Amino acid sequence: MAIHLYKTSTPSTRNGAVDSQVKSNPRNNLIYGQHRCGKGRNARGIITAGHRGGGHKRLYRKIDFRRNEKDIYGRIVTIEYDPNRNAYICLIHYGDGEKRYILHPRGAIIGDTIVSGTEVPIKMGNALPLSAISSSTSRKPYALEEACTVWEGVLIDQKEESTSTDMPLGTAIHNIEITLGKGGQLARAAGAVAKLIAKEGKSATLKLPSGEVRLISKNCSATVGQVGNVGVNQKSLGKAGSKCWLARRVIDQIRGRSYEETLMILELMPYRACYAILKLVYSAAANANHNKGLNETSLIISKAEVNEGTTVKKLKPRARGRGHHSLWFAQPKNYSKDLQEDQKIRDCIKNYVQNNMKISSNVEGIARIEIQKRIDLIQVIIYMGFPKLLIEDRTRRIEELQTHVQKELNCVNRKLNIAITRIANPYGHPNILAEFIAGQLKNRVSFRKAMKKAIELTEQAGTKGIQVQIAGRIDGKEIARVEWIREGRVPLQTIRAKIDYCSYAVRTIYGVLGIKIWIFVDEE
Structure with a gap:
């Protein structure tokens, strides 16, 4: 699509751009009024998203997720903006006179033809089941029985084409059904695309945009291609207020959560909305680690506010008694270095136990690892519930572990001593x-x-x-x-x-x- 830049007239139109082919005039018979008085509430009336007002008026577009116009060719007439989703939608005129909206496939332009059915070509925008059915030549669908058809002033030539609906592995698809006949429910957002990675029996294996791998019935249908409007996250916000609006919604999602949960949530959000917050969270965690000696896993976002910008105020421990299990003294400038050394020792010991011990119950049995440091000695005490994992062939195992840890730490001037202590009640x-x-x-x-x-x-x-x-x-x-x-x-x-x-x-x-x-x- 051609992108047109327009002149800045207000703060919100700075660096603005618009797709020249995208329209905003929906058909009256494909829309209906949507009573939106939720204000961030769920079906039970409980507020689940804060800072939500009544919002702008919207008209809901009826989208054809089922694609049940079988074996009838349709032509893309317009590409339109939908305020209810971040993907564009296409208005399709079918050969039997039916008019419907579908999700806009990436790369589709006005005048392209699409079709859905069980024996249709593997072509962008076509909808077909995941099952493997093949045919040597395409069956002539309705409205294409003659040599050509005049369609609202547009001449469409009929062509004999060799088709094979044996959907190959690695095909990019979207708008995927979970339940047969219910309509597409997966991979419908802007830029979303799933991949067909395997077929076996009555099921097909798909890799979804989130990275999840799922089994779905091969009878369920999907649309070939990727959802359009891939660059939705690159849109310029124009003014500081737009970023502040986005940040308020992000802050509501992370307030009261742990550091690890916060990072997981921010990674799944749009980059523009969470970049400033992500930097502040990293900075706050580093300050808590360096100044207070707190481990990152023991921190929560206790207070987060958005005033004139995005600020994360304070982090504090979320549980009593979750200490670092380390005993040593260090100068302030070397404090972070020694903490990183402790973490490296613990990770090295746990990885060694996982890789070299034969554990039938999948339980490492390590309750905690205490580290005591002196000028010329590092004393490591491993509290284990099942010490036989390391005591078996004790001398060789412990010496091998000490050598492995010393090699990772690259410590020459200090001696490393590892001891194992058994816990009376492991469970x-x-x-x-x-x-x-x-x-x-x-x-x-x-x-x-x-x-x-x-x-x-x-x-x-x-x-x-x-x-x-x-x-x-x-x-x-x-x-x-x-x-x-x-x-x-x-x-x-x-x-x-x-x-x-x-x-x-x-x-x-x-x-x-x-x-x-x-x-x-x-x-x-």
Whole structure:
């Protein structure tokens, strides 16, 4: 499409550009009024998105996600702007007189023809099932039976073309159905594209824009190509107020969340909306690490405000007792360097255990790693619930681990000494328990069965109470949810109660699941 730059007349039109072919005059029979009084509320009337007013008036465009005009050719008449989505839409005139809107495929121009059906060519904008059906020559669809057809003053020549609807692997598709006949539900945003990576039996394997890999029935249909308006995120905001509006929405999403969750949310948001906030979060975390000695995983966004610009005010620890487990003294200028050295030691030990130990239960058994430093000595104490993983062939294993760590640290003037201490009740420690649950979830064990088994193991350790919580797309469900179970007392609001806490992220085939465990040990 041709992009026209126009002269700046107001602050909001600075560096403005518009596509010359994109129109904004929808057909009356394809729109209807939408009563929008939600103001950021969900279906139950609860505010889920703050700083939302009534918004500008909109008319909803009826989009044909089903593409059920089978074997009837249609022509793209206009490319229009849709205020309800960031992708453009196309007005299609079909040969039987039907007029419908579809999502604009990338590269499609006015005058292109499209068709949907089971035996149609693999061509941009065509909709067809993922199943493999092939034909030597194309069947002549309705409205193309004669040599040519005059279509509103446009002459369309009929051509004999060799078609094969055996959709090849690696085909770019969008507007993908999940349930047969329900219409496309996946990959509908501007620039979205999924890839067909495998076919087996009655299912096809797709890689979605988020990176998720899903199995979908081969009978479900999809549209060939990528959704248009790829450069939607490159649009110039023009004035500071536009950025402030975007930042308010981003700030509402990250307030009260942990540092790791904040980074995950910001990475999934438009670059222009979150770039300034992302820099401030990195800076605040680095300052907390350098000045207070706090680990990044123990920080939350406690207060975040947008006044004249985007500012993240303060971060603080989110749980008591999550120390660094290090004992040493350093000058302020060397403090960050020693912290990085501690983290490198811990990562090196955990990687060694994962790569070299044969663990049948998928539990490393490392509760914590304490580091004590002197001028000429680094003492590392590994608290393990199952020390046999390293004590077996003890001399060779520990010497090999010491050599591996020294090689990573490149320390010549200091001696490294590694000791192993056994924990009396391994499953009374939240880290080991979280690793056990994570291993069960990776092996596709039911999450309820895994949580109940973890509680049984904890009761044998003699604890007073435990609460286990799992959040995410549990069992591969479409909507993420939180499931928890509690046994005994877990007084989280009592100051004198000694609570052991752990948060653990596990990567499964359905996505990332978060595990949180609270164990009530005793009262002071």
